[in-house]
Amino acid sequence: MEKRGPWQVRAKAKVFENPFIELHTYDGIRPDGAPGIYGVMSPKTYAILILPLFADGTTMLVGQHRFPLDNYSWEIPEGGSPKSDPPLDGAIRELKEETGLTAQHWREILQAETSNSVTDEQAFGYLAWGLEEGDQELDGTEVIERKRLPFLRALEMVMTGEIRDLPSVAMILKAHYMAGSGQLEADLARAMLDGG
Incomplete structure (x- = not known):
């Protein structure tokens, strides 16, 4: 399991792509221990x-x-x-x-x-x-x-x-x-x- 700060990531999936951006979801464990999903938009x-x-x-x-x-x-x-x-x-x-x-x-x-809560731009x-x-x-x-x-x-x-x-x-x-x-x-x- 990958760690990203206080999150534990079980899986990453690309859910959308066009010539300009990619959208990924991360399935994992939130900082409070509950299951969670995080979405990140990545410009190219x-x-x-x-x-x-x-x-x-x-x-x-x-x-x-x-x-x-x-x-x-x-x-x-x-x-x-x-x-x-x-x-x-x-x-x-x-x-x-x-x-x-x-x-x-x-x-x-x-x-x-x-906008570093939703994109890595x-x-x-x-x-x-x-x-x-x-x-x-x-x-x-x-x-x-x-x-x-x-x-x-x-x-x-x-x-x-x-x-x-x-x-x-x-x-x-x-x-x-x-x-x-x-x-x-x-x-x-x-x-x-x-x-x-």
Whole structure:
């Protein structure tokens, strides 16, 4: 019998798979000694998050319909990248695909577990600056609107609940903290905090 923390696992079964995710159930003994089943959703990709920062203190958000909650969401550029690729390669690809932007400078600022009670998904978050604009390269599942706005306006959208996507919230708050605590290039931080 396999141990996973306080759980004892008797059997694992794959109950669903598509090109993007697998769903497994674990049959075992709960921490209280009773029989139990645990379900885990496993994406086949890493979650990749990018906060683009322009020299004038603005950023670019993307807006799109999100199928699971049937709502429209403003968020930072994000997507999935094969686990066989370095996460930064996925970030470069996703930024270009969703926004048309390319960046001279990249910095990883976040590694996160997106919802670790139900999924083993891992996220990698990057700041991108030294930006050059170009054309989007959307895939057939995407209809994405772009919006360039001051970084502080994006922060306000987080605080008022206009941005509800948790990876976007985490990245924007982390970047704001880093800008205010001297952890970013001085000119970039000043532009972000001066209102763009």
